[in-house]
Amino acid sequence: MTDRPPGFSTLAVHAGAQPDPTTGARVTPIYQTTSFVFNDADHAASLFGLQAFGNIYTRIGNPTQAVLEERVAALEGGTAALATASGHAAQVVVFQMLLRPGDEFIAARKLYGGSINQFTHAFQSFGWNVAWADPDDISSFERAVTPRTKAIFIESIANPGGSVTDIEAVAAVARKAGVPLIVDNTLATPYLIRPIDHGADIVVHSLTKFLGGHGNSIGGIIVDAGTFDWSKDNKYPMLSEPRPEYHGIKIQETFGNFAFAIACRVLGLRDLGPAISPFNAFLILTGIETLPLRMQKHCENAKAIAEWLSTHPAVAAVNYAGLLGDKYNNLARKYAPKGAGAVFTFSLKGGYDAGVNLVSNLKLFSHLANVGDTRSLVIHPASTTHSQLDDAAKIKSGAAPDMVRLSIGIEDKEDLIADLEQALSA
Amino acid sequence: MNHDAYDDNYIRAILNGVKSIAMVGASPVNVRPSYFAFKYLAQRGYDMIPVNPGHVGKSLLGKPFVASLLDIGRPVDMIDIFRNSSHIGPVVDEALKMTPPPKVIWMQLGARDDAAAAKAEAAGLTVVMNRCPKIEYGRLSSEISWMGVNSRTLSSKRAPMPTQGMRLSLNRMSVGGGETTASDRAAKNKNDPA
Ligand SMILES: Cc1ncc(COP(=O)(O)O)c(C=O)c1O
Numbered sequence: 207m208t209d210r211p212p213g214f215s216t217l218a219v220h221a222g223a224q225p226d227p228t229t230g231a232r233v234t235p236i237y238q239t240t241s242f243v244f245n246d247a248d249h250a251a252s253l254f255g256l257q258a259f260g261n262i263y264t265r266i267g268n269p270t271q272a273v274l275e276e277r278v279a280a281l282e283g284g285t286a287a288l289a290t291a292s293g294h295a296a297q298v299v300v301f302q303m304l305l306r307p308g309d310e311f312i313a314a315r316k317l318y319g320g321s322i323n324q325f326t327h328a329f330q331s332f333g334w335n336v337a338w339a340d341p342d343d344i345s346s347f348e349r350a351v352t353p354r355t356k357a358i359f360i361e362s363i364a365n366p367g368g369s370v371t372d373i374e375a376v377a378a379v380a381r382k383a384g385v386p387l388i389v390d391n392t393l394a395t396p397y398l399i400r401p402i403d404h405g406a407d408i409v410v411h412s413l414t415k416f417l418g419g420h421g422n423s424i425g426g427i428i429v430d431a432g433t434f435d436w437s438k439d440n441k442y443p444m445l446s447e448p449r450p451e452y453h454g455i456k457i458q459e460t461f462g463n464f465a466f467a468i469a470c471r472v473l474g475l476r477d478l479g480p481a482i483s484p485f486n487a488f489l490i491l492t493g494i495e496t497l498p499l500r501m502q503k504h505c506e507n508a509k510a511i512a513e514w515l516s517t518h519p520a521v522a523a524v525n526y527a528g529l530l531g532d533k534y535n536n537l538a539r540k541y542a543p544k545g546a547g548a549v550f551t552f553s554l555k556g557g558y559d560a561g562v563n564l565v566s567n568l569k570l571f572s573h574l575a576n577v578g579d580t581r582s583l584v585i586h587p588a589s590t591t592h593s594q595l596d597d598a599a600k601i602k603s604g605a606a607p608d609m610v611r612l613s614i615g616i617e618d619k620e621d622l623i624a625d626l627e628q629a630l631s632a
Numbered sequence: 633m634n635h636d637a638y639d640d641n642y643i644r645a646i647l648n649g650v651k652s653i654a655m656v657g658a659s660p661v662n663v664r665p666s667y668f669a670f671k672y673l674a675q676r677g678y679d680m681i682p683v684n685p686g687h688v689g690k691s692l693l694g695k696p697f698v699a700s701l702l703d704i705g706r707p708v709d710m711i712d713i714f715r716n717s718s719h720i721g722p723v724v725d726e727a728l729k730m731t732p733p734p735k736v737i738w739m740q741l742g743a744r745d746d747a748a749a750a751k752a753e754a755a756g757l758t759v760v761m762n763r764c765p766k767i768e769y770g771r772l773s774s775e776i777s778w779m780g781v782n783s784r785t786l787s788s789k790r791a792p793m794p795t796q797g798m799r800l801s802l803n804r805m806s807v808g809g810g811e812t813t814a815s816d817r818a819a820k821n822k823n824d825p826a
Contacts, residue, residue, distance in 0.1 A: 211808055212786060221807070222777060225790035257668035259770055259778045267779065275780030280807060286781040453663035460665050462741045462764065464781050471780065 293412025377405025505545025
C-alpha cells in the first residue's frame with residue numbers, strides 16, 4: 207500500500223512539525239535558548255563530530271529553526287534547508303561554500319537592488335567576482351562562462367520589475383558549464399514557482415517577504431535540491447575534500463544528497479555566524495501555514511489592480527507579467543500559472559515628480575522598503591532601494607526614475623483601488 | 633525491482649523487520665561513516681555485528697570483529713556492505729553461502745552493483761543499493777529533522793524521547809514516493825549528461 211502524497215497546503219501546515227515530545231504542545235514551541243545539554247561526554251563528542259542527530263548551540267541549529275527548515279525544504283521539493291538571519295546572509299553563506307578568492311559567478315542583471323550592491327561591493331572585497339548577464343537574453347549567460355565560473359544566480363520573479371525568468375533555459379546553461387544554478391525564489395514563493403522542478407540546484411529566499419508574510423521578521427533560507435554532484439571535478443573543495451575541523455570527514459561522501467545544506471550549517475553558519483533567532487523562526491513558521499491562502503489573495507488583488515491601473519489616464523505603462531500582452535506573460539503562464547505574484551511596477555506620464563506625489567498622497571499603501579507584507583506597500587525604487595545606482599544601471603536593473611513599485615497586500619481590492627484613485631487625482 | 637528510487641514502504645518494511653545486522657567494512661576509527669552508522673543502529677536497538685578481517689581480535693562498541701560473514705556462526709537478518717561498488721560482488725557471493733542466508737542485502741550510500749543485486753534477488757533476498765540505513769532510519773523516524781533535513785514524512789502523533797536502545801516508530805505518513813523529484817532528476821542527469 208502506498209500513501210496518498212499530501213498536497214501543498216497540507217505540507218504548509220504540517221511539514222517538519224509534530225507535537226513536542228516532552229510536553230505534547232501541538233504548536234512548535236519557541237526554543238529560546240542558546241545551548242542544549244549533552245547526555246554525557248560521548249554524546250557531546252558525537253554531536254560535535256557530526257555523528258549524531260541533535261542540538262548543540264543555537265548558532266549552529268535550534269529546534270524551532272529546524273521545523274522551519276524542513277517545512278520550506280518540503281514546500282520547495284528539496285532534500286534539506288538551512289535558515290539564516292536574513293536573505294542576504296543566506297546568499298553570503300551559499301557563495302562562501304562555492305567560491306574562493308579569484309573565482310567568478312554569473313548573476314542576472316535584474317535583481318533586488320540590495321543583491322546588486324552585495325555582489326558588486328561586499329563580494330568584490332572577498333575576491334568573488336560577479337559577471338552580469340541579461341535574463342532576457344539567455345546567450346549572455348553562455349558568453350559569460352569562463353573556467354573560473356562557479357555558479358549562476360537568478361531571481362525567479364525579479365524584484366522590482368516583476369519580470370519572469372526562463373529558469374529552464376538558464377538551468378541548461380548551468381548544466382553545460384558544470385556549475386550549480388541558484389534561484390532566489392523570494393517573490394514567487396514555492397506556492398507559485400518551484401525552481402527545483404525546473405532545474406535549480408539551490409534555492410534561496412528572503413523569508414522576510416511572502417513566506418513570513420506579515421512584515422514582522424527578517425530571515426533567510428537556503429534549500430538544497432540534492433541534484434548537484436559536488437565531487438565531480440574537485441571544483442568545490444568545501445564539499446569534496448576532507449575537512450580538518452571534522453577529523454577529515456568529506457561532507458558529500460558522508461551526507462549524500464543533502465550535503466550542501468549540511469556544509470552551509472556546519473561550515474558556513476558555524477564560522478560566519480548569521481543564525482536566525484528562534485522567535486523569528488517561530489513567527490515565519492506561523493506565517494507559512496497560511497501561505498497558499500495569502501498568495502491566492504495577493505495574486506488576485508495584484509491582477510485586479512494592474513488591470514485597473516493599465517486603463518488609468520495618468521499611467522504610462524504597467525509591468526505585470528500577469529497581464530495579457532505583457533512582455534513576460536508567456537513565461538508567467540508557463541512558470542507561474544497560479545498567478546504572477548504581487549510585486550509589480552508602473553510608470554506615470556508625469557515622470558519622477560508624479561511618482562513622488564503619488565507616494566505622498568496614498569493613505570492605505572505604506573511607503574517603505576519591503577515587499578510581501580499583508581499590508582499593501584509602495585516605493586519609488588529610483589530614490590530608495592536602487593538609489594546607489596546611476597541612471598543607466600537603474601534602467602538596466604528595472605528601476606527607471608519614473609517608475610513606482612507596488613507590493614499588493616491582502617486587503618479588499620476595492621479599497622486599494624480607491625486609495626490609488628484618490629492619490630492619482632490629488 | 634527498480635533500484636533508482638525506493639518507495640518509503642519498501643525501506644520501512646526492511647528497517648521494521650530486521651533485528652540483526654552484520655556490517656561488512658565496519659571501521660573502529662571513530663570518524664569514519666561506517667563507525668557512526670554502526671553506533672547509531674546499535675543505539676536504535678539493532679543487534680550489530682562488525683565484519684572486518686583487519687580488526688579481528690578487537691571489538692567495536694563491545695562487539696567482537698569477525699573476519700568474514702561465514703565466521704558469524706548464527707543467523708543474521710541483514711548484511712550492510714560498507715565497501716566500494718567494485719568490492720560488492722564477492723561479499724554478496726559469501727552472503728549467499730551463509731546458512732540460513734540473510735533476508736536483506738544493503739549497499740551503502742555511493743555503492744551499487746546491479747549484477748550482484750540481481751543474483752541476490754534471484755536467491756529470494758531483498759536488496760537496497762546506494763542508501764545509508766542510518767539516514768533512512770533517521771528520515772522515517774524524523775530524527776533527522778533536527779538537522780533541517782526533509783524527512784518527507786508527516787505525523788500528528790507525539791513521539792517519545794529516544795533513549796539508548798529504543799526502536800522508534802517509522803510508520804509516519806510519506807510525503808513522496810521513495811525519492812524527491814529532485815534526486816530522481818539528478819540520477820537521470822547522471823546517465824544522460826547534457
Ligand atoms: C528578491 C530578494 N532577495 C533578497 C532580499 C534580501 O533579503 P533580506 O532583506 O531578508 O536580507 C530581498 C529583500 O528585499 C529581496 O527582495
